[in-house]
Amino acid sequence: MSPAETQQQPPVPDDPTENLPLLELRDGLSDVVETDSALTEVVEAFGSGTGPVAVDAERASGYRYSHRAYLVQLRREGSGSALVDPIPFGDLSALGDAIIDAEWIIHAANQDLACLAEVGMVPRTVFDTELAGRLLGYPKVGLASLVSEVLGYKMRKEHSAADWSTRPLPGPWLIYAALDVEMLIELRNAIEAELRREGKWEWAQQEFTAILNAPPREPKPDPWRRTSGMHRVRNRRSLAVVRALWQARDQIAESADISPGRILPDAAIVEAAAAMPVDRDTLQRLTAFKGRGAHRHMRTWWEAIDHARRLPEAELPKQGPRYDGPPPARAWADRDPDAAARLSAARSAVSEIAEAHRLPTENLLSPDTIRRLAWTPPPDADLEVVSTFLREHGAREWQIGLTAQVLTDAIATEAAPAEPLDTPAEPLD
DSSP states (O other), rough: OOHHHHSOOOOOOOTTTSSSOOOOOOSSSOOOESSSHHHHEEEEESSEEEEEEEEEEEETTTTTTTTOOOEEEEEETEEEEEEEOOOTOOOHHHHHHHTTTTTTEEHHHHHHHHHHHHHOOOSSSEEEEHHHHTTTSSSOOOOHHHHHIOOOOOOEETTOOOOOTTOOOOHHHHHHHHHHHEEEEEEEEHHHHHHHHOOOHHHHHHHHHHHHOOEEEEOOOSSGOOOTTTTOOOOHHHHHHHHHHHHHHHHHHHHHHOHHHHHHHHHHHHHHHHHSSSSHHHHHTTGGGHHHHHTHHHHHHHHHHHHHOOOOOOGGGOOOOESSSSSOGGGGGHHHHHHHHHHHHHHHHHHHHHHHTTTHHHHHHHHHHHOOOOOOTTTOHHHHHHHHHHHHHTHHHHHHHHHHHHHHHGGSSOOOOOSSSSSEEOOOO
């Protein structure tokens, strides 16, 4: 290509949505619903609307300890849009009941269903546009990405991490929130058409049903072990310091409804555990404890550390938790080469199927299910036995239909190992 031809080429924009029209509110911004009379009007309007209901909720993740909804947005044909502040009411079951027979369109439903249920809004039918986007193989499934790719509009992104517990909510934030449901109905209809064209509509139906039937998430054991930077903690005494500080911080955070990281960052917990200060003055000199938030509760932090320092050896936490599952896959080759071979064959087979159907592998079958099957396959595993195993571990029928046979072949490599599932995690270095 000549220099002249090069100069004639239009520049490629850094943002692929740069030339798309910016999504705007069709009906303008409505007032936030925060009185009983206004809520009654919304309940009547949405109860008399037609078709599915676009629903979204805003939380204050990163700012508050709780995961409650601080704003609920809705849109329905014949009803328009509504922004409802759940805080003055506490319970929005009247609104939920008004739309209970409609399909609820929610983007990333597993993030919003719990906080909606807290205020009495529980759907019977749901359409998850994010999950549907995954089934269709879209590389980016955020709402803004799907709206631009499928509908050709650019969405605002600037207030996604805002503190939605702020009152009053600023006008630009409310516009951003209202736009989240502005085109959800159109997006849902376009995606349904695409799902049907690709023969994935029934898959989506099964996935949406699974979302609604999923049991509440059980609390993770020893949540303090998820402290960021734990790899720096080298012994059980230091682990006890992490545990003590994490628990002290959690109590303060829950009581004040403030995100734990805003009270004491993980980096401070790990620094204290690594330094093992011998007194309060030494603790105060640590870099991570010089901030105003850390200093405010210095007495509590020192008491937690001092308690951990004095614990008897028998009460110190283990270096690794016990968990109900296979060991880390990186250890399989040494601990059970046959299991490692089964896992490799199973992963490869499932990956090929996912690629053929333009699916993320994790949406075709849970990686944890594959590991469990490869580590301890059921005896005399034929197609029926493997199908039952997958079903018992939460796989949907469409997933079983695609993967059961190849997994049956993959685990036929060797007999099941004798080592039980209840395996301690590898010790810290």
